[in-house]
Amino acid sequence: MVHNVIIIGSGAAGYTAAIYAARAELQPLLFEGSQPGGQLTITTDVENFPGFEHGIMGPQLMQDMRKQALRFETKMIQQTIVDIDTSKRPFVLKTDTGESYESKTVIVATGATAKLLGLESEMKLMGKGVSACATCDGFFFKGLEIVIVGGGDTAMEEATFLTKFASKVTVIHRRDSLRASKIMQQKAFENPKIEFIWDTEVIDVHGVDQDKLTGIRLKNLKTGEESDFACEGLFIAIGHKPNTEFLKGKLELDDVGYIITKKSSMATSVDGIYACGDAQD
CATH class of the missing domain: 3.50.50.60 (FAD/NAD(P)-binding domain)
Structure with missing residues (x-):
């Protein structure tokens, strides 16, 4: 089966991409990785997210975003993407369990991990x-x-x-x-x-x-x-490391490993692959 869009990552950027893709009836498939919810799951009160006058707990915010994406019929798999073939379309993505998935479009939202x-x-x-x-x-x-x-x-x-x-x-x-x-x-x-x-x-x-x-x-x-x-x-405060190790040699990255996107765009160096959130330069 060839999917319309696969989203890699389940932080705020990944869930947001899933909500929009699902509402557009693209039937997105989202890979949550080893830490569903991303970095906000280890943050206590979030005071700078619009719409919550008195703040909200990080894990609760991520849980709510996940539920919203699911409500629009986003399919989620708690596996980690470890490889992607960007040489041809549809793109072929491999998980840490050895399974392969094909997709016309890929959105990378793997984030960055604080050192x-x-x-x-x-x-x-x-x-x-x-x-x-x-x-x-x-x-x-x-x-x-x-x-x-x-x-x-x-x-x-x-x-x-x-x-x-x-x-x-x-x-x-x-x-x-x-x-x-x-x-x-x-x-x-x-x-x-x-x-x-x-x-x-x-x-x-x-x-x-x-x-x-x-x-x-x-x-x-x-x-x-x-x-x-x-x-x-x-x-x-000793820096962050983008979670893009599996993309080396597949997409254009900067010296640190952040995904380079085109100016005022989320398009990467490969047509059909986009990046958003903290993994993006």
Whole structure:
């Protein structure tokens, strides 16, 4: 069977594409991947989505979007696309279970995953004091002392943004200088609420037994000295990785792996394949 359109990814972009395609009676097939709902399923309150005056929980928003797509008869499969033949149409897509599907059109909405520290304790406290999205969660840290990990533009931008809410923001960076652009560095250095700890990394997150963040364990990379640091919020800002590994050599990607689309368009380098959401450059 050749499908009219296959959508890869089940975040906000994927579900939105499914709703529109289904309402156009294209009978879309959507592959949800290993984490149905995408990154918003690990976000607590979402305050910046239109239509919810008092905010909405991330998992609830994704569940509602999923139900809406299903109501218009989108077919969903909880498998991950691991390969796609873009050399001819219909396109042939292969899943992690070894099955193949054909489609006239493909919409890639695989998103991007925030890079994390890789600590078990970090994952257990995600949404409970640990976050990878300052704009999503900053509001909930009013008057609190928080930490942000990173040294690039994103980290400096988020550190500056978080000073609107937090009483103090401590930037922890594993080097002795920032990678951020000069203007972003200047803004951060001149902000009286921002302090810096250099040559240091976070090696553990405290508070798992209390089900909320209470502090972090630090290690100075030059001296090897370890110490505890009390904080009520930990924001990870060490970048994102687009979920496009399976598209290398198939579509035009930038140096990081984001899908390059045509100007003012979602069309990719291959006719009939489109990209939307955080996977798009």
